[in-house]
Amino acid sequence: MEHFFLNIAHSLIVWLMGLGLSSKGADLVLLIVQWICIVAIVTINVIVLIWLERKVAGFMQQRLGPNRLGPAGMFQTIADAIKLLTKEDIIPSAADRIIFRTAPIFFIIIAVMLYVVLPMGDGMQIVDLNVGVFYFISVASLSTICLLMAGWGSNNKWSLLGAMRSVAQMISYEIPLAFSLLGVIMIAGSLSLSDIVAAQNNIWFIILQPVAFITFFIAATAELNRGPFDMPEAEQELTAGAYTEYTGMRWALFFLAEYTNLVAVSALASTMFLGGWHGPWLPSWIWIIIKTYLVMLIFMWMKWTFPRIRMDHLMSFSWKVLIPVTLANILVTGAGIQFLAGMGW
Amino acid sequence: MSLNDAVFFLLAVITAGSALGVITSRNIVYSALLLVVTFLGVAGLYFQMNAGFIGLVQILIYGGAISVLIIFAIMLVMDVEPHRTNPPSPRLPRRLGGIYLSILLVITMGAAIWFTHWPLAVGTTGADEMAVLADLMLGKYVVAFEIAAVLLLVAIVGAIILAKGADDK
Amino acid sequence: MKGQGLLKGLYITLKRAVGKDITIQYPEQMPYLQDRFRGCLHFDYTKCIVCGLCTKACPNNVLSYESRQVEGSKKKELVSYTIDLQYCLFCNLCVEACPTNTLYFTHDFELSRYQRDQIKIVYEIPKEEPSAVKVDLKGDAPEPDETKKEKQLAAMTAALQKNPQKTVRKMVENDEDAEILAGILLEDEQKLSRMAALMIADREKAKKVAVAFVNKEKKDRLKGGGAEDESK
Numbered sequence: 001m002e003h004f005f006l007n008i009a010h011s012l013i014v015w016l017m018g019l020g021l022s023s024k025g026a027d028l029v030l031l032i033v034q035w036i037c038i039v040a041i042v043t044i045n046v047i048v049l050i051w052l053e054r055k056v057a058g059f060m061q062q063r064l065g066p067n068r069l070g071p072a073g074m075f076q077t078i079a080d081a082i083k084l085l086t087k088e089d090i091i092p093s094a095a096d097r098i099i100f101r102t103a104p105i106f107f108i109i110i111a112v113m114l115y116v117v118l119p120m121g122d123g124m125q126i127v128d129l130n131v132g133v134f135y136f137i138s139v140a141s142l143s144t145i146c147l148l149m150a151g152w153g154s155n156n157k158w159s160l161l162g163a164m165r166s167v168a169q170m171i172s173y174e175i176p177l178a179f180s181l182l183g184v185i186m187i188a189g190s191l192s193l194s195d196i197v198a199a200q201n202n203i204w205f206i207i208l209q210p211v212a213f214i215t216f217f218i219a220a221t222a223e224l225n226r227g228p229f230d231m232p233e234a235e236q237e238l239t240a241g242a243y244t245e246y247t248g249m250r251w252a253l254f255f256l257a258e259y260t261n262l263v264a265v266s267a268l269a270s271t272m273f274l275g276g277w278h279g280p281w282l283p284s285w286i287w288i289i290i291k292t293y294l295v296m297l298i299f300m301w302m303k304w305t306f307p308r309i310r311m312d313h314l315m316s317f318s319w320k321v322l323i324p325v326t327l328a329n330i331l332v333t334g335a336g337i338q339f340l341a342g343m344g345w
Numbered sequence: 346m347s348l349n350d351a352v353f354f355l356l357a358v359i360t361a362g363s364a365l366g367v368i369t370s371r372n373i374v375y376s377a378l379l380l381v382v383t384f385l386g387v388a389g390l391y392f393q394m395n396a397g398f399i400g401l402v403q404i405l406i407y408g409g410a411i412s413v414l415i416i417f418a419i420m421l422v423m424d425v426e427p428h429r430t431n432p433p434s435p436r437l438p439r440r441l442g443g444i445y446l447s448i449l450l451v452i453t454m455g456a457a458i459w460f461t462h463w464p465l466a467v468g469t470t471g472a473d474e475m476a477v478l479a480d481l482m483l484g485k486y487v488v489a490f491e492i493a494a495v496l497l498l499v500a501i502v503g504a505i506i507l508a509k510g511a512d513d514k
Numbered sequence: 515m516k517g518q519g520l521l522k523g524l525y526i527t528l529k530r531a532v533g534k535d536i537t538i539q540y541p542e543q544m545p546y547l548q549d550r551f552r553g554c555l556h557f558d559y560t561k562c563i564v565c566g567l568c569t570k571a572c573p574n575n576v577l578s579y580e581s582r583q584v585e586g587s588k589k590k591e592l593v594s595y596t597i598d599l600q601y602c603l604f605c606n607l608c609v610e611a612c613p614t615n616t617l618y619f620t621h622d623f624e625l626s627r628y629q630r631d632q633i634k635i636v637y638e639i640p641k642e643e644p645s646a647v648k649v650d651l652k653g654d655a656p657e658p659d660e661t662k663k664e665k666q667l668a669a670m671t672a673a674l675q676k677n678p679q680k681t682v683r684k685m686v687e688n689d690e691d692a693e694i695l696a697g698i699l700l701e702d703e704q705k706l707s708r709m710a711a712l713m714i715a716d717r718e719k720a721k722k723v724a725v726a727f728v729n730k731e732k733k734d735r736l737k738g739g740g741a742e743d744e745s746k
């Protein structure tokens with residue numbers, strides 16, 4: 001079971017080489033297959049996630065959640081997806097058509113790009129970049145532009161306000177997000193995600209870096225535009241923020257990308273702080289799935305518990321609390337590493 | 346032409362083409378977005394040269410932050426029709442001045458590139474470019490690095506004072 | 515300490531999440547309704563005495579009825595009763611006003627309909643069951659005319675003896691006259707039975723007779739001294 005997917009990939013390569021492809025060509029084909037797999041898994045996973053989110057929200061409000069369509073309401077999301085696919089695609093006449101059309105496509109592409117570096121099991125990483133964490137952060141930062149494009153292209157005041165908010169929020173929270181990961185990187189001594197996982201063989205970094213984990217979690221919630229930091233979407237004041245004018249599949253792409261980002265960030269959190277794919281008894285890829293879903297459940301728990309934070313509080317919390325705390329964490333971590341190195345560890 | 350060359354030319358065409366688009370587009374928001382494409386193309390060139398870290402810095406700082414600030418500034422001050430935000434100057438002397446300056450720039454840069462001796466590095470960068478970079482930045486060039494950091498801090502404080510106003514009391 | 519509230523909130527939602535849900539799966543599970551729950555307004559026409567108090571009590575003109583005079587009697591009987599539920603605000607005033615508990619709220623709350631005119635609830639009272647005599651005749655087979663008339667007469671006589679003032683109120687112009695007439699009838703058994711027969715057979719004639727009785731009595735009283743009149 002442990003090497004289930006690795007065996008599949010290996011036999012695929014062997015088969016392709018048997019067909020007469022060079023090893024580079026086989027690698028290229030494998031890369032394409034992996035890419036398709038990521039997109040497929042992401043899309044199907046979103047269906048489960050939305051169902052889970054609805055169930056969690058229902059349980060927390062003493063409701064039952066969806067339970068009509070299929071076992072425990074599992075098919076509700078599929079019905080929703082079909083509805084979204086068949087809906088009319090409306091582009092406002094005053095919208096900037098090119099920007100309006102391309103924004104959701106870029107958004108989902110960037111969301112899927114994040115998966116390239118995530119280790120989904122022992123040796124199950126598409127590309128093991130030696131700057132993996134940095135890749136994750138910098139690629140994720142590009143999604144702000146897509147939101148800005150969506151908000152501006154819609155030519156709608158709610159959209160633009162929502163886009164402005166999300167950009168301000170995401171730029172502000174990128175800094176504590178990166179800073180909180182820095183403590184882990186300092187201990188692991190590497191930016192490569194596989195090295196970081198390997199460094200957690202004995203002890204998880206959540207124990208060594210509890211403050212960093214909490215700040216990472218808060219900053220990630222803001223980066224994901226999730227409640228209680230969902231100011232950009234703030235339904236009650238901005239209708240749907242940057243997504244106001246989007247309909248049907250274009251809107252669904254944004255939705256898909258948001259959940260894709262959620263999975264990616266949760267997987268990053270479990271890789272950076274919860275020992276990655278390390279775990280007893282079960283295969284490594286099952287462990288990372290369990291940990292990722294656990295982190296996502298905490299995200300949902302937070303979302304359905306806390307009320308939305310006011311915009312100015314949000315910004316001042318980032319600049320006046322999170323950034324100083326993460327900087328202090330880096331300082332303490334550095335001092336601790338030096339101290340322990342001096343002790344002869 | 347090897348695959349490497351093909352990728353280079355593709356990236357070069359994307360970078361140069363979008364840079365051309367930045368200056369020719371009549372809509373300044375398009376210009377700003379094409380600027381992002383230019384930055385990404387440059388990042389791609391860095392990647393091709395095996396300088397992954399620099400490429401990612403390019404994406405993070407230029408693609409993710411600076412271009413967003415540019416777009417922000419444009420959107421906040423724009424109050425005319427979007428397709429007339431970036432017109433060529435109507436006055437002839439200004440146009441001529443612009444042409445003169447750009448020719449001067451091309452000649453200067455071209456001369457600098459042409460007459461400088463570029464030592465071709467043999468082999469690739471080390472596998473752990475990060476460590477090399479860190480050693481250089483926090484070792485040999487630590488003073489310059491720290492001074493740059495202080496300079497940026499001063500700039501930030503100055504910007505905050507300009508934006509919020511200093512307390513006279 | 516700061517942040518305590520956040521933890522408390524998380525604790526509460528967790529408790530709710532693992533605790534029992536309060537949602538009821540409505541069409542399959544019916545909700546528990548209290549006795550005083552006001553669902554659909556129901557009308558039990560067998561009890562109605564056509565007093566009209568409900569229509570007067572209703573603030574929204576939800577209730578209306580059609581009635582006709584029972585032949586040979588001054589009682590009314592119901593032809594139809596209409597509850598226009600779309601205007602009903604379930605205030606309970608008609609139920610409180612009803613003296614015979616004819617109107618009451620059921621626990622049926624599924625009131626939505628496909629057409630607007632279906633909202634109106636109309637009770638058509640079957641004709642062969644005149645409500646006035648329904649209470650008496652309930653369960654009996656239809657009787658021949660003669661016995662029916664006799665029964666009616668007996669009922670009317672009994673009514674006159676029991677509560678003459680109310681029974682004859684419709685025959686005369688005001689309460690004072692009704693009181694006088696009631697006095698006369700109670701004094702004289704013969705007059706009473708004659709009056710009862712007349713009221714069943716021919717209302718107009720009965721009225722004339724009644725007025726004559728009253729006028730005569732009034733004249734008598736005036737002759738007698740008029741002390742009573744002065745006191746009034």
